[in-house]
Amino acid sequence: MRHGRFLVVGAGQSAAECADYLHRTYGDAAVHTVHTRYGYSVADDSPFANGIFDPAAVDDFYRAQEQTKEALLAYHGNTNYAVVDLDLSQELYRRVYLEEVQGRPRLHVHRVSRVRSCTETADGVEVEVESLVTGEVTRLVVDGVVHATGYRPVDPLPLLGDLADECKRATAAACTWTATTGSAPRTRCAAASTCTARAPRPATA
Numbered sequence: 404m405r406h407g408r409f410l411v412v413g414a415g416q417s418a419a420e421c422a423d424y425l426h427r428t429y430g431d432a433a434v435h436t437v438h439t440r441y442g443y444s445v446a447d448d449s450p451f452a453n454g455i456f457d458p459a460a461v462d463d464f465y466r467a468q469e470q471t472k473e474a475l476l477a478y479h480g481n482t483n484y485a486v487v488d489l490d491l492s493q494e495l496y497r498r499v500y501l502e503e504v505q506g507r508p509r510l511h512v513h514r515v516s517r518v519r520s521c522t523e524t525a526d527g528v529e530v531e532v533e534s535l536v537t538g539e540v541t542r543l544v545v546d547g548v549v550h551a552t553g554y555r556p557v558d559p560l561p562l563l564g565d566l567a568d569e570c571k572r573a574t575a576a577a578c579t580w581t582a583t584t585g586s587a588p589r590t591r592c593a594a595a596s597t598c599t600a601r602a603p604r605p606a607t608a
Contacts, residue, residue: 406527407432408545412518414438416446418551419487419495425549426498426510435511435543437518437532443495446486447479455479485553513541521548 409432411422418436426434454460455475464472495510502508519533519540528548532541560567 404429404432404546406544406546408435408543409433409547409549410435410437410518410528410530410532410543410545411549411551412437413549413551413553414440414443414487415485415551415553416487416491418549419443419491421549421551422510423491423495426495432546433509433511435513435532435545437513437516439515439517439535441514442512443487443492444481444485445489445492446483447481448489452479452482455482 407429409425409429411418411425411434413421422434422436425432464475467475499508499510499512502510513532513534515535516532517535519531520529521531522529527544527546530543530545530548532543533539534541560570563570
């Protein structure tokens with residue numbers, strides 16, 4: 404390590420585990436974490452919320468109207484997606500607090516921020532972290548960057564082989580297209596997991 408510094412982008416379980424691993428494994432290195440939110444959000448694993456995974460809930464979801472399905476996914480996304488186990492979140496917070504009290508911070512949290520640029524050089528990786536509140540830019544040179552920012556879902560039907568023809572799929576007429584924003588804007592169908600229709604072209608100015 405030339406710089407003794409890492410950067411982890413993301414606020415979900417994978418990002419938290421990466422930050423934890425780097426912080427524990429490289430005892431003299433600084434670990435910078437970047438979140439567009441205020442910090443790590445905790446997974447809701449309470450009994451009522453986890454009822455969404457019960458077999459009866461699966462049947463309810465299948466029978467529900469598309470609008471209700473979208474609402475359920477939004478309501479209960481924090482049971483599984485872009486969230487962190489409570490114990491790990493508390494442990495990372497404890498380290499940040501303790502290091503600040505001791506005056507030797509190694510675990511740095513860039514809240515409500517985004518990576519504006521990321522350039523690999525012969526000397527490491529040059530990163531610009533921009534505050535979404537003030538616009539202030541922090542420039543860092545790090546030894547490595549971990550992008551734990553999620554994934555784009557793919558159509559799982561090819562994995563089923565011949566059984567794919569037995570699956571019910573939405574038609575283009577039944578599609579409700581919604582726009583998503585962020586680093587990769589796109590359109591998706593409300594029944595994206597079972598839809599084979601082609602997304603409409605986005606309007607251009």
